[in-house]
Every structure is written in structure tokens, then in C-alpha cells.
Amino acid sequence: MLSLSRIILTQFKNYEHASFDFGERVTGICGLNGRGKTNLLDAIYYCCFTRSYFAKNDGLNVLFGHDGFRLEAFFRKNTDLMKLVCINRVGGKKELSLNDVAYEKFSAHIGQFPAVMVAPDDIELIAGGSEERRRFMDTVLSQMDAEYLQKLIEYNKVLQQRNSLLKRFAEQGKTDWPLLEVLDEQLIQPGSFIHQRRKAFTESLIPLVEQFYGQIAGKQETISLQYSSQLNETGFYELLNHVRQKDFLLQRSNAGIHKDDIGVLLGDQVFRSIASQGQRKSLLFALKLAEFELLKQNKGYAPLLLLDDVFEKLDDNRMHQLLYWVCRENSGQVFITDTHRDRLEEAFEKLGTAYQVIEL
Numbered sequence: 004m005l006s007l008s009r010i011i012l013t014q015f016k017n018y019e020h021a022s023f024d025f026g027e028r029v030t031g032i033c034g035l036n037g038r039g040k041t042n043l044l045d046a047i048y049y050c051c052f053t054r055s056y057f058a059k060n061d062g063l064n065v066l067f068g069h070d071g072f073r074l075e076a077f078f079r080k081n082t083d084l085m086k087l088v089c090i091n092r093v094g095g096k097k098e099l100s101l102n103d104v105a106y107e108k109f110s111a112h113i114g115q116f117p118a119v120m121v122a123p124d125d126i127e128l129i130a131g132g133s134e135e136r137r138r139f140m141d142t143v144l145s146q147m148d149a150e151y152l153q154k155l156i157e158y159n160k161v162l163q164q165r166n167s168l169l170k171r172f173a174e175q176g177k178t179d180w181p182l183l184e185v186l187d188e189q190l191i192q193p194g195s196f197i198h199q200r201r202k203a204f205t206e207s208l209i210p211l212v213e214q215f216y217g218q219i220a221g222k223q224e225t226i227s228l229q230y231s232s233q234l235n236e237t238g239f240y241e242l243l244n245h246v247r248q249k250d251f252l253l254q255r256s257n258a259g260i261h262k263d264d265i266g267v268l269l270g271d272q273v274f275r276s277i278a279s280q281g282q283r284k285s286l287l288f289a290l291k292l293a294e295f296e297l298l299k300q301n302k303g304y305a306p307l308l309l310l311d312d313v314f315e316k317l318d319d320n321r322m323h324q325l326l327y328w329v330c331r332e333n334s335g336q337v338f339i340t341d342t343h344r345d346r347l348e349e350a351f352e353k354l355g356t357a358y359q360v361i362e363l
């Protein structure tokens with residue numbers, strides 16, 4: 004069992020200094036637009052992933068006009084109490100410690116406190132390009148398997164070097180194939196590893212997504228998903244040889260796991276081309292709940308579930324199905340934001356779930 008019992012924010016986004024205590028189950032976070040609901044969820048997310056869910060640049064997380072932020076979080080994992088401190092100084096080094104022991108590599112922290120966030124812009128996972136689906140796979144797999152994250156970092160590093168080399172070939176008007184082959188060798192190992200892991204992962208993920216979608220949307224809608232990768236059919240070595248000329252002409256790498264995707268059909272049509280907004284949102288939840296379920300199986304306890312503005316776009320039926328699962332079937336800690344306290348409390352009452360509400 005994992006839960007966050009307290010978080011203290013100092014100069015984090017719109018919080019000058021604030022402290023919140025949470026119960027072990029369901030917490031509603033209410034307040035008008037711009038009060039800091041999403042920012043509070045993001046602070047929790049930050050403590051789990053050492054980065055913001057939203058801001059790419061850490062400077063954006065610092066309260067405007069200040070020179071750094073500090074987050075302190077108290078987690079309970081089974082019987083252990085754990086304290087996480089993260090200090091970030093503008094222009095300085097980021098510090099991260101667990102129980103007062105500093106981390107050397109932040110990547111070592113990933114997976115310690117697994118969490119799943121669902122936010123409105125996540126609809127890009129369904130509607131956006133394939134890089135969104137790859138990032139999704141990477142986020143889940145990295146939390147389950149530290150080796151995966153290492154291989155991914157390695158792969159991306161070599162891929163970058165390979166792309167620079169291809170550019171250099173074009174600029175200098177000459178090629179150095181043996182040098183390219185050295186990089187190919189370095190790409191094959193982590194690339195094949197990642198492909199194997201994604202393949203196994205999607206084999207367990209896909210039936211879960213289809214099942215959750217059916218639960219939320221009702222049985223009359225059927226979706227089907229498929230993991231697509233150039234490496235499904237062909238070995239990586241062969242693939243690289245095959246696209247070498249193309250790589251040279253286009254000055255970038257055209258083969259590899261950086262081209263993977265998860266395809267989705269609604270009936271026999273491409274989901275993202277035809278699905279309605281509510282259907283997209285239902286699929287988003289199905290994917291995230293499947294992620295949640297797999298992380299739970301992998302860790303042996305439920306991850307934290309962070310739900311930002313879930314009440315948009317879903318009809319009452321779908322909303323009820325979703326909250327029923329989130330609050331009743333799931334036994335982990337859940338945070339749900341909403342601008343309407345009444346609506347949130349009514350939903351919790353209807354479900355008969357124990358809850359706490361924080362009003363910002």
C-alpha cells in the first residue's frame with residue numbers, strides 16, 4: 004500500500020508556502036479557476052518523477068520572482084515512512100534526497116513512488132502523433148523496470164549521434180560508412196531490448212484497455228489496438244541496412260523503435276480520425292487505467308492516481324462508471340480536482356465512498 008500523507012510546497016508555482024495533509028483514500032481538491040489545483044497535483048507528480056508533468060523547463064515551476072523551490076513529501080509504503088525532499092535553485096543544481104540520503108542519479112528514483120496522472124491535455128495521447136504513444140509506453144515501462152530507462156537513455160544518445168553524423172555526411176559531401184556501422188552496432192542492442200519490452204508490455208496492456216473501454220463506454224462500441232513497430236517483422240540489423248541510402252538522403256535515421264506506435268481502431272475505422280470527444284476521453288481513461296493496473300501488478304500495490312478536471316466531456320453514465328472504478332474498485336490513493344465542490348461531493352456520496360475535500 005502506497006500513500007502520500009503530507010506535502011509541503013515552498014515557492015512552487017503559485018504557492019509561496021503551503022502544507023497539505025491527505026487521507027489514505029480519496030481526496031477532492033476544489034477551488035475556482037487559477038487557485039492552484041493543477042499545480043498541487045503537479046507538485047505530487049514532481050515528487051514521484053522528479054519533474055513536472057506540464058512544465059518542460061524547471062524554471063517555470065519556481066514562484067515568479069523567486070530563485071528556487073523546495074518540495075517535501077512524506078510517503079507511506081506498506082509499513083515504511085519515507086521522506087522525499089527536492090530542492091531546485093535557479094541556475095544551480097537540483098538536489099533530491101530520500102530519507103536524507105541524496106540521490107546521485109535522479110533516474111534511480113523513478114518507480115519508487117509510482118503514479119498515474121490524467122490531465123485534460125492528455126487527450127493528445129489519442130489525437131496527437133505517434134511520439135505521444137511512445138512516451139506513454141516509456142513512462143510506464145520506466146517505472147516498472149529501471150533497466151528499460153537506462154536502455155532508452157542509451158538509445159536516444161546514440162540516435163542523436165547517428166543523426167548528427169548523417170548531417171555531417173551531407174555537409175561534407177562524403178560518407179564514412181564504417182563509422183556509421185559502429186553507431187549502428189551501438190543502436191541495435193538497446194533498440195532490440197526496448198522492442199522486446201514494448202512488445203511484451205503491449206501484449207498485457209491491450210486486452211486491459213479494450214476491457215476498460217467496454218466498461219466505460221458500454222458494450223456496443225468495440226475498439227481494437229495494435230502495437231506497430233518496424234522491428235515486429237524484421238531484425239534491427241537488416242532494417243538498418245535496408246534504409247541506409249534513405250537515411251543518407253534524408254539526413255536522419257528512418258528505422259528503429261523511435262518509429263513505433265500503438266494503432267487504435269473503432270469498429271474498423273481509425274479511432275483518432277472518427278471518434279467523438281467523449282469517445283476519445285473514454286479511450287484516454289481506458290489507457291490510463293490499464294497503465295495503472297499493470298503498474299499495480301508489477302509493484303504489488305496501487306500507484307497514486309492523480310485526476311485533473313475529469314468531469315469535462317464525459318456523459319453521466321460514463322462518468323459514473325469511471326468514478327465507480329476509481330473510488331470503489333480501486334483501493335489506492337486518489338486525488339481528484341474540480342471547480343465545483345457540490346458536484347464532486349455529490350458524486351462521492353452517490354458512490355458511498357469515504358472522502359476528504361481540500362478547498363483552495
Ligand SMILES: Nc1ncnc2c1ncn2[C@@H]1O[C@H](COP(=O)(O)OP(=O)(O)OP(=O)(O)O)[C@@H](O)[C@H]1O
Nearest residue numbers: 016017036037038039040041042063064065066067
Ligand atoms: N511559476 C509560477 N509562479 C507563480 N504563479 C504561477 C506559476 N506557474 C503558474 N502560476 C499560476 O498559478 C495559478 C494556478 O494555476 P493552476 O493551473 O494550478 O490552477 P487551477 O486551480 O488548476 O485552475 P483551473 O480550474 O483553471 O484548472 C495560475 O494563475 C498560474 O498563472
Ligand SMILES: [Mg+2]
Nearest residue numbers: 040041311312
Ligand atoms: Mg487546473
